[in-house]
Amino acid sequence: xxxxxxxxxxxxxxxxxxxxxxxxxxxxxxxxxxxxxxxxxxxxxxxxxxxxxxxxxxxxxxxxxxxxxxxxxxxxxxxxxxxxxxxxxxxxxxxxxxxxxxxxxxxxxxxxxxxxxxxxxxxxxxxxxxxxxxxxxxxxxxxxxxxxxxxxxxxxxxxxxxxxxxxxxxxxxxxxxxxxxxxxxxxxxxxxxxxxxxxxxxxxxxxxxxxxxxxxxxxxxxxxxxxxxxxxxxxxxxxxxxxxxxxxxxxxxxxxxxxxxxxxxxxxxxxxxxxxxxxxxxxxxxxxxxxxxxxxxxxxxxxxxxxxxxxxxxxxxxxxxxxxxxxxxxxxxxxxxxxxxxxxxxxxxxxxxxxxxxxxxxxxxxxxxxxxxxxxxxxxxxxxxxxxxxxxxxxxxxxxxxxxxxxxxxxxxxxxxxxxxxxxxxxxxxxxxxxxxxxxxxxxxxxxxxxxxxxxxxxxxxxxxxxxxxxxxxxxxxxxxxxxxxxxxxxxxxxxxxxxxxxxxxxxxxxxxxxxxxxxxxxxxxxxxxxxxxxxxxxxxxxxx
Amino acid sequence: xxxxxxxxxxxxxxxxxxxxxxxxxxxxxxxxxxxxxxxxxxxxxxxxxxxxxxxxxxxxxxxxxxxxxxxxxxxxxxxxxxxxxxxxxxxxxxxxxxxxxxxxxxxxxxxxxxxxxxxxxxxxxxxxxxxxxxxxxxxxxxxxxxxxxxxxxxxxxxxxxxxxxxxxxxxxxxxxxxxxxxxxxxxxxxxxxxxxxxxxxxxxxxxxxxxxxxxxxxxxxxx
Numbered sequence: 001x002x003x004x005x006x007x008x009x010x011x012x013x014x015x016x017x018x019x020x021x022x023x024x025x026x027x028x029x030x031x032x033x034x035x036x037x038x039x040x041x042x043x044x045x046x047x048x049x050x051x052x053x054x055x056x057x058x059x060x061x062x063x064x065x066x067x068x069x070x071x072x073x074x075x076x077x078x079x080x081x082x083x084x085x086x087x088x089x090x091x092x093x094x095x096x097x098x099x100x101x102x103x104x105x106x107x108x109x110x111x112x113x114x115x116x117x118x119x120x121x122x123x124x125x126x127x128x129x130x131x132x133x134x135x136x137x138x139x140x141x142x143x144x145x146x147x148x149x150x151x152x153x154x155x156x157x158x159x160x161x162x163x164x165x166x167x168x169x170x171x172x173x174x175x176x177x178x179x180x181x182x183x184x185x186x187x188x189x190x191x192x193x194x195x196x197x198x199x200x201x202x203x204x205x206x207x208x209x210x211x212x213x214x215x216x217x218x219x220x221x222x223x224x225x226x227x228x229x230x231x232x233x234x235x236x237x238x239x240x241x242x243x244x245x246x247x248x249x250x251x252x253x254x255x256x257x258x259x260x261x262x263x264x265x266x267x268x269x270x271x272x273x274x275x276x277x278x279x280x281x282x283x284x285x286x287x288x289x290x291x292x293x294x295x296x297x298x299x300x301x302x303x304x305x306x307x308x309x310x311x312x313x314x315x316x317x318x319x320x321x322x323x324x325x326x327x328x329x330x331x332x333x334x335x336x337x338x339x340x341x342x343x344x345x346x347x348x349x350x351x352x353x354x355x356x357x358x359x360x361x362x363x364x365x366x367x368x369x370x371x372x373x374x375x376x377x378x379x380x381x382x383x384x385x386x387x388x389x390x391x392x393x394x395x396x397x398x399x400x401x402x403x404x405x406x407x408x409x410x411x412x413x414x415x416x417x418x419x420x421x422x423x424x425x426x427x428x429x430x431x432x433x434x435x436x437x438x439x440x441x442x443x444x445x446x447x448x449x450x451x452x453x454x455x456x457x458x459x460x461x462x463x464x465x466x467x468x469x470x471x472x473x474x475x476x477x478x479x480x481x482x483x484x485x486x487x488x489x490x491x492x493x494x495x496x497x498x499x500x501x502x503x504x505x506x507x508x509x510x511x512x513x514x515x516x517x518x519x520x521x522x523x524x525x526x527x528x529x530x531x532x533x534x535x536x537x538x539x540x541x542x543x544x545x
Numbered sequence: 546x547x548x549x550x551x552x553x554x555x556x557x558x559x560x561x562x563x564x565x566x567x568x569x570x571x572x573x574x575x576x577x578x579x580x581x582x583x584x585x586x587x588x589x590x591x592x593x594x595x596x597x598x599x600x601x602x603x604x605x606x607x608x609x610x611x612x613x614x615x616x617x618x619x620x621x622x623x624x625x626x627x628x629x630x631x632x633x634x635x636x637x638x639x640x641x642x643x644x645x646x647x648x649x650x651x652x653x654x655x656x657x658x659x660x661x662x663x664x665x666x667x668x669x670x671x672x673x674x675x676x677x678x679x680x681x682x683x684x685x686x687x688x689x690x691x692x693x694x695x696x697x698x699x700x701x702x703x704x705x706x707x708x709x710x711x712x713x714x715x716x717x718x719x720x721x722x723x724x725x726x727x728x729x730x731x732x733x734x735x736x737x738x739x740x741x742x743x744x745x746x747x748x749x750x751x752x753x754x755x756x757x758x759x760x761x762x763x764x765x766x767x768x
Contacts, residue, residue: 002656005649013644013682420640423601424654424698425629427622538601 003430007437014410021406022446025518028399029450033514034457034504035391041461041504045468057130057255059341060351061313061364064113076167078113078360085109088140095146103143105296107245107328110138114333115361122357126342127350132256134336135247135324136315139295144238172212179210243281245295246313247321247334255340258306258318265289266304269320275300279307281316293317295327400521407439407525411532422538432530439526446522447515454514458504466502548706548738549575549598554607556593567593569761570607575740575754577705580732582749583742585758591742592710594758598740599632599708600624611706629654633699637711639691641683647694648679654698669697673727689720696727707731709741718747725751 011018066074066082074082086108095102114135123131168176183206184194192199249256250269260268264279266289277287282305287293291302300319308314313336325331341350347365355363411418421431556568567590575581585591596602597609600616608615611631619627628634633654641650651666670676673693683691692712699707707728713721725741729751732739741748742758749755757764 002649002652006645006653006656009644009646009649416640417642420636420642421653422625423599423628423634423636423640425625425627425632425702426653426656427625430656 003434003437006434007441010434010438011441017406017410018442018445021403021442021522022449024402024406025399025443025446025522026449026453028395028402028521029447029514029518030453030457031395032392032517033451033454033510034461035395036510036513037454037458037504037507038461038502040507040510041502042468044505045500045502057259057340058338059344059347059365060128060339060354062337062339062354062358063335063362063364064115064360065362066111066113073173081113082111085113097146100146101144102146103294103297104141105327106140106142107137107324107330108140109335112136112335114330114335117332117334119358120334120337123337123339123354127354127357128339129342130252130255130340132249132252132338133321133334134249134257134313134338135321135328135330135334136257136313136336137245137247137324137328137330139243139245141241141243142238166214168212175210176207179206182206243316244314245324245328246315246318247324248276248318250320255338257313257315257336257338258308262306262308263304264307266302268304270303273298273300273323274303274319276304276306276318277302278314278316278318279305298327396517396521399517400524403521404525404528407522407529408532411435411529415536418533418536419538422536428534431533435530435533436523436526439522439529440519443519443522443526446518450518451511451515454511455506458506461502461504468500468502547574548577548579548612549573550610550613551598552608552610554594554597554609555605556590556597556602557605566590566761568597568604571761571763573756573763575738577738578732578736579738579740579754580729580752581738581740581754581756582752583740583756583758584744584746584749585742586744589758590761591758595708595710595740595742598706599634600627629702631705633702633704633707635692635695635699635707635709635712637714639683639688639695639715641691641694641698643683646680646682647675647686647690647697650683650694651697651701654701665701666697669701670694672700673697688716689723692716692720692724693727696724700731703735704737706738706740709739709743711743712741713743713745713748718745721745722747 066078088106088108095104117133120131120133180203183203184199187194187199187202192202194200194203246257248258248269253260258276263276266276269276275293277293281287282302287302289302289304293300293302300323306318308318319327321334325333339350339354341347343350351363351365355361418431422428551571551573554568554571554573555566558565558567569590571594583591583594593602597604600609600619603617608617610616611627616624616627641647642653645653648663648666648670651669652663655662655665667676667679670679673696675690675693675697678686678690683694686694692715696712699709709728712724712728716724725748728739728741731737741752
């Protein structure tokens with residue numbers, strides 16, 4: 001076949017031109033592949049964060065999470081419950097003689113009030129295909145030497161408790177609300193964020209100022225001795241540490257706060273006295289599988305490291321729920337239920353029905369969680385989504401223009417050759433086919449090279465360990481909402497940050513698209529050149545010598 | 546019936562405001578088996594005349610009949626067929642395709658629908674005495690060798706008419722004569738008609754018919 005010999009001769013003997021065009025096409029194709037794949041990678045990561053519930057087989061989440069912003073609106077019973085769930089022993093003398101070392105873990109529900117695990121009986125099969133319970137608590141760990149000062153006081157262990165007071169009347173509440181609104185408005189006028197430490201302090205003071213007298217000192221009604229003691233706690237070497245612990249429903253493997261499939265190292269619970277540690281907490285504390293953690297003298301061995309995906313309710317350490325109920329003296333209590341709806345299409349509906357069954361509970365479904373996410377991942381993904389179309393079009397256009405120019409230029413350079421072919425009797429279709437074939441083959445080379453480059457770029461991107469963060473508001477604000485507890489709560493994070501490594505995956509569709517860009521670009525340029533050839537008159541072609 | 550009959554052939558080029566009458570009302574008859582030499586200085590219009598004869602260009606007015614058919618009215622495709630079957634071209638600057646070997650260049654002239662014929666190409670190269678250089682690229686051949694390849698290319702389809710535009714123009718006189726010898730032999734043996742335009746005086750010796758061209762007009766010299 002003469003035209004194949006001609007094609008081969010043309011491509012090989014003009015290898016410089018062949019290489020440049022193929023390389024140009026390859027780069028365009030690789031850019032397209034990389035851009036689209038990266039964008040997909042970002043979308044996938046975004047999906048993970050935006051649908052945290054789905055990651056743990058959950059459609060609906062039930063808790064009694066209290067909104068700290070609306071603390072003033074709580075009814076008397078809830079307020080009392082909140083106080084009792086966050087009761088802290090302040091008298092360390094009970095733990096031993098002064099000067100002796102002690103280690104104390106206090107388990108507090110924070111803003112996620114507990115409820116009886118028997119409540120789950122309400123979840124009939126038409127409401128829940130499957131469900132898992134959970135208990136997420138804040139742990140305040142203190143250790144050091146028992147301070148000397150406790151000897152001065154003959155009083156027994158004093159518990160700090162917020163006393164019962166008559167609730168605010170409607171008028172009083174209106175006054176408090178008005179003061180809060182005014183304080184917030186004033187702050188905003190001054191350019192201070194009402195949610196900042198300073199802002200919250202100012203709002204609190206404004207609220208306190210208009211509180212009825214019976215509320216004014218509601219946090220300080222304990223005997224003055226206790227009060228003095230708290231303020232004058234001697235400086236000893238007591239170290240306080242806060243972290244969160246979650247009790248996991250180990251009877252379920254595809255729904256729960258953590259799933260066996262999320263274990264990144266070691267194993268899931270398989271025996272007694274075991275604990276699984278969150279990857280980020282393990283990294284922060286330098287914990288490894290095989291290390292032990294002690295909670296109130298109960299030793300637990302770390303069996304696994306977990307990378308939990310339920311960002312709104314992550315904990316630092318995880319234990320089987322029964323163990324946590326024992327350690328924290330909360331037998332039969334849970335504070336979260338994760339529910340898989342019987343019908344994926346009727347989540348909203350089921351969610352409403354469940355909300356009706358659990359009065360006062362907060363029922364969240366997957367649609368609600370997405371809105372709570374912020375962070376670099378979200379900005380990168382939205383940026384990518386916004387520009388991907390434009391960038392791809394620019395790249396394709398640029399590639400097309402460059403290839404067309406090179407092709408047309410090379411056809412012009414071959415004017416004499418084309419004229420000669422016409423002179424010796426070649427018909428237009430034969431010459432056009434020859435040029436077209438050349439471009440097709442170059443396009444195919446470009447496509448192969450482009451896919452190779454694209455895959456290399458993706459591998460490099462994955463090697464580069466690009467990490468995006470997503471900030472997810474946590475359901476549990478911790479115990480920091482009680483003025484007294486702030487002393488311990490210095491390290492409690494109110495939002496969890498999910499770090500997601502950019503993972504760009506190969507997608508055959510995208511690779512084919514990239515390849516198609518190279519081939520189509522080259523073929524279109526070839527068609528243009530072929531058209532130009534057919535318009536050339538042989539004598540014109542010959543004259544340009 | 547004459548093989549080629551030209552009547553009042555005129556080709557006018559317009560460049561800017563001035564018009565150039567490159568071929569100006571020429572009448573000419575070429576019989577089968579003629580060896581016609583059109584001689585004249587550069588710019589006399591002789592190359593234009595040859596291009597018109599070879600159907601590479603269309604005249605402004607007048608007519609060209611080949612085998613009593615008026616070729617001006619042919620479509621591009623039919624002209625291409627005519628060029629492939631009846632005409633053989635030899636160009637002054639050889640016009641070989643640089644990426645193809647000598648043999649492939651010759652083969653290109655008979656490559657119909659992509660099919661060539663290596664052996665026939667080799668045969669023709671042998672006729673012009675270049676068989677041993679068949680697989681060389683044009684860039685590795687001397688001017689005379691390149692023109693012999695171009696000649697072989699013009700001959701491979703056994704054309705009735707061989708049109709040569711300054712075939713000796715880029716060659717020294719000895720090599721030029723060699724080429725003309727090849728053409729003369731073909732003319733004698735196969736009764737192929739040869740039309741050469743040239744400014745080389747020595748070409749006259751090979752011709753049975755010489756016309757001189759000046760400013761687009763012909764003066765018949767030797768018949």
